[in-house]
Every structure is written in structure tokens, then in C-alpha cells.
Amino acid sequence: MTVRSFIMNVLRREDLNFFLTNRIPRRTLTRFIGWFSRVEHPLVRDFSLRVWGFFTDLDLSDAKQASFRSLHDCFTRELKDGARPIEMDPNLVVSPCDAIVGALGTVTGGQLLQVKGFAYALEELLGDARDASAFHNGCYVTLRLTSSMYHHFHAPHDCRVESVSHFPGDVWNVNPATLKRVERLFCRNERAVIRTRLSGAGHTLTLVPVAAILVAGIRLRFLDLARGLRRSGRWTLPCDAAFRKGEEMGWFEHGSTIIVLAPEGFKLHDDVSEGMTIRVGRALMLLPG
Secondary structure (H helix, E strand, O other): OOHHHHHHHHHOOHHHHHHHHHOOOHHHHHHHHHHHOOOOOHHHHHHHHHHHHHHOOOOOOOEOOOOOOOHHHHHOOOEOOOOOOOOOOOOEEEOOOOEEEEEEEEOEOOEEEEEOOEEEEHHHHHOOHHHHHOOOOOEEEEEEOOOOOOOEEEOOOOEEEEEEEEEOOEOOOOOHHHHOOOOOHHHHEOEEEEEEEEOOOOOEEEEEEEOOOOOOOEEEOOOOOOOOOOOOOOEEEEEEEEEOOOOEEEEEOOOOEEEEEEOEOEEEOOOOOOOOEEOOOOEEEEOOO
16 A cells, blocks of 8 residues: 555545544635745745645646646646537536536425535525525536636526625535535535526526635636625625636636526436536536426
């Protein structure tokens, strides 16, 4: 057994993993890593990338650039043109990000599943009862981005962003060990609620990016950061930003989660199942009718 495999086997123990990644000063460590990851000194960069690569299955073969100024530069890397082909069938909603599929299903009684046995209220997640009612009996998919994945997210369909809400919060880890232990985790963490309307029939579709520990941060290309995500506290801003399917909407500054919400009539694609890995542009849901 190699040193790496031994360490990884130890870290796979859920109780230890939960302790090491959550029972620490989460916000303080997140702020520090956010600063440290931006240091552009070659020695710091090279050491950080080696440590990151040691603990993850980091694959940079599809990255647009061959070298990086800092760890943060690698976290937020762009991909080579054509690396993520988009399924352009207008009857399909596609995955907005590379991810592991988590809980999914039907919104029942205003509740979604975090993991089996752990439900949470859609109204609390969205912060608005009327918003939540629009997805009564609709479907949802939880998409978890690991730290080594491509961190940008893209439009799941031709759409227009109508508003964005931001909710300050904690930075709990979003891995399975934590999801099984911390109730209502997605409602506790910092998150954004991106409300879109699809072109054509005008269906609503909402994306909820959720931040997490370490380099927590949600960035949106269409929102003025000086007025938007730099504000403190909870806020909502109207938007009028049009996107074509597959066009980049924003990015995380570390791995995290996106919850995709669709109203009644939408169906999960047959190929989508819990635990599978999905990539940007692959079929996620079917439009009604």
C-alpha cells in the first residue's frame, strides 16, 4: 500500500472526514485559503498544486492554459474550446456544471431531500413562499462539484435571468459525510438564487449555487459585483440577462453544489441517477409535453 492510498483510506472514514473538514474555524480558514490561493509566488503555487493533486484526482488535460499563476488561477480555470459539447435539443434542459449527482426527485409537500432521511423546506432554501409554490410537484436535481472539477457553470437552456437573491451564511463542507450529519445544510450555507425564464414556452427554472468551505465564493458574469455579491447581508436584485444554452453564467471559487429546480411537468432524464458523474451540456431534464 502506498502512502497516498493509506492516507486516502483514513480520510474516507466518514467520522474523521467530518471532524477534519467541519470541526475547525470554518470561516477563518476559508478566508485564509481564499487569500493564500491567490499568492502568485512560484514556490507557493507549485507547492499548493502538488498538495491539491496529492489529495484529489486532478485532471488538467482539458484546461485551456498549460500553466497557472496561482492555486486560485487553477481552481477557476477555463476549458479548451469544444471540451464540453452541448446537447442542443430544445426539449432538453442540460447540466449547468460538471458534478456528481446527489439527491433528486419530486418536490413533495414543499420538501426536498438533502440525503435519504434528511428533508428540508424549499421555502427556506429560496427565502420566499411564492417562489417555492412555483415548484410544487416539480422536480429537482442536486449537483455536487468536487474540488478538482471544472468550477464554471453554464446556462441549462436558452433563458433570461430575471432576478438574483443572495443569502449570507455558513461554509459547511457539502460532501456526503457532512450532508448526513448537518440538517438543512443548503439552507445554512451562503447561496444565491438565480431565477430564470426559458425561451419559448416561458417556463421558470431556478438555479441555487451553494458555497462551501475553503475558497467559498459564487461569482456571476452578468451581475455587477460592486453592486451585487460584494454587498453584505441578504438582498435581491432584478436582472435582464439573456443566455444561450451552454453559455457561461458564472463560477465557484472552489467545489460546491448547484440545485436545479423545475416546475411541475418537467421530468428527469432517464440517464440521470444518483451517484453518477455528469458534465456540462449533458441531458438533465425533459421539458413538458
